[in-house]
Amino acid sequence: MARYTGPVCRLCRRDGAKLFLKGTRCDTTKCAFERREGPPGQQPPRRGKMTAYGTQLREKQKVKHYYGVLEKQFRLYFEKAERTKGNTGAALLGLLERRLDNVVHRLGFGLSRPQARQLISHGHITVNGRKCTIPSALVRAGDVIRVKNRAESLDIVRAAQADNNKQVPDYLSITESQVPEGIVGRLPSIEDVSIPVDMQLIIELCSR
Secondary structure: OOOOOOOOHHHHHHHOOOOOOOHHHHHOOOOHHHHOOOOOOOOOOOOOOOOHHHHHHHHHHHHHHHHOOOHHHHHHHHHHHHHOOOOHHHHHHHHHHOEHHHHHHHOOOOOOHHHHHHHHHOOOEEEOOEEOOOOOOEOOOOOEEEEOOOHHHHHHHHHHHHHOOOOOOOOEEEOOOOOOEEEEOOOOOHHHOOOOOOHHHHHHHHOO
16 A cells, blocks of 8 residues: 655645644644744745645645545545536545545544554454455445454554544544444535635646
């Protein structure tokens, strides 16, 4: 499975937005985005106004980095969103928000999307009672996301829940049980996305 393995704090600085790629560290004074101004690199940033293409590209890269998808995956999501009825931008964000690794993170089972992706890949998460090891799997309304009932899985998730201070979005709910469990109440909408995104810029770029 292809994935970005470089320093993630550079991505936040490049995109000009805090993407919370390091979990609780992003809420502390150690956050590189807060300590260092401007994009990464030894050379000073160029003067002058960014072009329209550059603005569109940065917005797309911000969404890609936030959800942890690569260019080919993003293009496939965009093509799928184009084929759906209604607003393409809302459909695209809805597909990204429905990814299992994102849902596991939004439930608080993982402090970051990379950690949630690792939990899924290592078999710690079940969907409707069946083990799912595909982080990009799309959840549906009514799906039950549950931590595997074994000591190793429970210890990892409970530690993440103890450190997590993020609010669970409205389209998800956590049930009161000894084993951490969440339910997808409805499909997510564009209002459920936790970072500001100008989808019109992304649609204009991807439609070229």
